[in-house]
Amino acid sequence: MIDLLTVINGAILALIATFCYAIGFVLQKMGLLEGLPELQFNQGIKATIISFSQFFKNKLWISGFFLSIIGWIPFMIAVSLVGIVFVQPLTGIGLIVSLIASHILLNERISILEAISAGLLVLSPLLIAFAGITDISIDLYRFLLPFLIYFFLSLILSSLSYYISKNMKNKRNEATFLTLTGVILNANAMLFTNIISQAIKSANINLFSLFGWAEIVFGIFWFEYYHFWAFVSLWGLGIFFLIGFIFYQSGFQKGKASTMYLIINSLSIIIPIIVGIFIFNQTFQNIGLFILAVLIIILADMNLSKYQAEIEELEYIKEKGQKPIPHEPNL
Numbered sequence: 481m482i483d484l485l486t487v488i489n490g491a492i493l494a495l496i497a498t499f500c501y502a503i504g505f506v507l508q509k510m511g512l513l514e515g516l517p518e519l520q521f522n523q524g525i526k527a528t529i530i531s532f533s534q535f536f537k538n539k540l541w542i543s544g545f546f547l548s549i550i551g552w553i554p555f556m557i558a559v560s561l562v563g564i565v566f567v568q569p570l571t572g573i574g575l576i577v578s579l580i581a582s583h584i585l586l587n588e589r590i591s592i593l594e595a596i597s598a599g600l601l602v603l604s605p606l607l608i609a610f611a612g613i614t615d616i617s618i619d620l621y622r623f624l625l626p627f628l629i630y631f632f633l634s635l636i637l638s639s640l641s642y643y644i645s646k647n648m649k650n651k652r653n654e655a656t657f658l659t660l661t662g663v664i665l666n667a668n669a670m671l672f673t674n675i676i677s678q679a680i681k682s683a684n685i686n687l688f689s690l691f692g693w694a695e696i697v698f699g700i701f702w703f704e705y706y707h708f709w710a711f712v713s714l715w716g717l718g719i720f721f722l723i724g725f726i727f728y729q730s731g732f733q734k735g736k737a738s739t740m741y742l743i744i745n746s747l748s749i750i751i752p753i754i755v756g757i758f759i760f761n762q763t764f765q766n767i768g769l770f771i772l773a774v775l776i777i778i779l780a781d782m783n784l785s786k787y788q789a790e791i792e793e794l795e796y797i798k799e800k801g802q803k804p805i806p807h808e809p810n811l
Contacts, residue, residue, distance in 0.1 A: 495570060512732060575780070667748070750778070
């Protein structure tokens with residue numbers, strides 16, 4: 481069992497990463513509302529890359545993107561301390577940022593139920609902390625078979641989801657499957673994050689030296705097993721994060737934001753938990769407490785996802801120059 485101090489440090493780092501991701505999401509959404517080109521995958525890879533390159537010229541979008549990259553640093557450290565099963569559910573707490581942003585920017589009224597949901601999100605890390613996470617050491621030899629099974633299964637499912645999206649005539653249905661594709665691919669990035677954190681420790685790589693980073697980035701000593709996994713995981717993390725990210729953005733542009741956020745906020749928690757339990761064999765001494773915390777986070781996220789979607793009203797405010805009309809609370 482991991483000691484309580486390590487658990488607390490891991491939770492703090494996870495929360496720092498979560499708020500970086502959440503604020504980054506808001507900035508990216510605001511950037512999309514400024515007329516960025518719609519990503520059209522049916523026009524070929526070159527056209528998609530050219531369209532996506534335009535995103536990096538938007539100050540709001542690029543600020544959100546880099547903030548998400550910065551958030552990855554405390555996220556990876558947290559994963560190395562307490563594991564993906566512990567860290568990933570805490571990312572659902574980021575919806576509190578959207579709640580606050582909607583209240584300040586849109587004069588959104590917060591109902592009693594939504595206030596309770598936010599309070600439960602704040603409480604959930606304590607429940608997970610006291611659930612008693614087991615040691616997170618990964619045997620990078622024994623994990624290989626379940627890893628390969630899951631990895632190729634995820635590629636099949638994401639390819640199937642993308643194929644379905646291309647054959648959808650309804651734009652919202654297309655967006656749903658594009659977002660689902662992005663969620664599955666992004667889960668692989670989380671998978672590689674867990675692997676690289678263990679590989680770096682097992683290979684004794686010094687991240688505070690340029691040579692240490694050269695070992696990872698360029699595959700120096702790649703013929704040594706742990707260095708090989710550090711090299712593969714870094715590039716796997718970057719590739720799947722970027723591809724999943726592109727599918728997210730396309731889903732946001734084509735579909736109803738509340739639906740897209742609901743897919744992301746639920747599956748991005750559930751899939752890494754499944755991965756952590758069945759591939760990395762992480763467990764809790766009090767599994768009931770952990771399940772309760774995860775259910776609280778998912779249900780609260782479902783209730784609060786609308787606040788992420790309502791950031792879209794900023795487009796109306798910007799174009800019309802009018803104050804937003806407060807929504808009536810759902811009691």
